[in-house]
Amino acid sequence: MSSSTRDEVLRHISVVGLMQPALHKQTHAPSPDEIDHTLFRAYTRTPHDVGGEPDIPIVWEEKEEEQWELNTFATCECLAWRGVWTAEERRRKQNVDVGQTQYLGLPYYGRWLLTAARILVDKQFVTLTELVNKIEEVRNRHV
Amino acid sequence: MSKPVYDLEHHAEMAYGIGDPQCFKGKAGKPKFKEGDRVRIKDLPDIFYTRTMTYTRGAEGVVTKLVYESPAAEDEAFGNEDSPEWFYSVKFMQKDLWPEYSDNYSNDALETEFPERYLESV
Numbered sequence: 001m002s003s004s005t006r007d008e009v010l011r012h013i014s015v016v017g018l019m020q021p022a023l024h025k026q027t028h029a030p031s032p033d034e035i036d037h038t039l040f041r042a043y044t045r046t047p048h049d050v051g052g053e054p055d056i057p058i059v060w061e062e063k064e065e066e067q068w069e070l071n072t073f074a075t076c077e078c079l080a081w082r083g084v085w086t087a088e089e090r091r092r093k094q095n096v097d098v099g100q101t102q103y104l105g106l107p108y109y110g111r112w113l114l115t116a117a118r119i120l121v122d123k124q125f126v127t128l129t130e131l132v133n134k135i136e137e138v139r140n141r142h143v
Numbered sequence: 144m145s146k147p148v149y150d151l152e153h154h155a156e157m158a159y160g161i162g163d164p165q166c167f168k169g170k171a172g173k174p175k176f177k178e179g180d181r182v183r184i185k186d187l188p189d190i191f192y193t194r195t196m197t198y199t200r201g202a203e204g205v206v207t208k209l210v211y212e213s214p215a216a217e218d219e220a221f222g223n224e225d226s227p228e229w230f231y232s233v234k235f236m237q238k239d240l241w242p243e244y245s246d247n248y249s250n251d252a253l254e255t256e257f258p259e260r261y262l263e264s265v
Contacts, residue, residue, distance in 0.1 A: 003201075005186045005200060005201030006201040006202065008186070008201075009186065009197055009198065009200045009201050010242065012197055013197055013198060041189075044189075044190050045189060045197075046189060046191070046192060046193055049189075049193070049196055049197050051196045051197065051198050052196075052197070052198040052240075052241070081155070082151060083149070083150075083151030083152055083153070083154060083155055084149075084151065085222075086154060086219060086222065088216055088219035088220045089219070089220055089221065089222055091220065092192045092220035092221070096191070096192055123147070123149055124146045124147065
């Protein structure tokens with residue numbers, strides 16, 4: 001059992017490395033026989049599990065958090081203190097539920113902020129209609 | 144359609160003054176493994192949510208410590224805390240995780256934590 005599991009696991013890691021966001025590539029809805037087990041596992045994986053994926057080195061930049069990033073962190077902690085979510089629920093939403101493209105494509109605290117809004121809508125503390133109207137109101141205030 | 148009702152105070156009340164995961168102490172029952180046991184990581188289905196890294200699955204390691212009791216990430220990530228289980232720290236040799244790992248560093252090891260459901264005896 002173990003060696004075939006290892007084979008599958010290592011193959012899986014090499015395949016998911018190919019699934020970077022592809023902005024200029026059109027995706028075609030595949031027919032079922034085009035998705036074998038290897039591809040199914042790659043598509044349904046949790047995007048935060050990046051350990052061992054082949055990738056190029058990224059440039060390290062020393063940069064302080066911006067004010068909105070600090071505010072976002074504080075907001076998310078307050079939501080936790082008020083029982084809206086646990087840390088693990090937050091991680092699921094911001095690291096996994098967002099999907100591969102947003103996970104790799106958005107800034108770290110951008111995902112936190114998006115997810116804070118999402119949990120409030122999902123648990124019906126605000127409706128998406130209220131949220132959209134508020135965003136629109138603020139946007140109009142700043143044109 | 145009525146709104147779902149969430150028990151917002153539950154977790155805060157449980158953890159008040161002691162913290163998390165300390166609030167789950169004594170709730171996981173008898174641990175199945177002990178320090179020094181050789182274990183293999185199960186390759187359970189990994190849809191929706193897991194924190195068991197792919198690169199550890201199918202690999203063998205040694206339990207170094209029973210670390211705490213807590214709901215597994217698979218449950219906690221959806222707000223469910225009904226079934227806490229033991230968490231174990233497991234040590235792997237890097238060479239057992241990465242086939243291409245250099246022989247020059249064959250003493251290198253990696254240690255990480257798993258909920259009990261992922262372990263099987265070797």
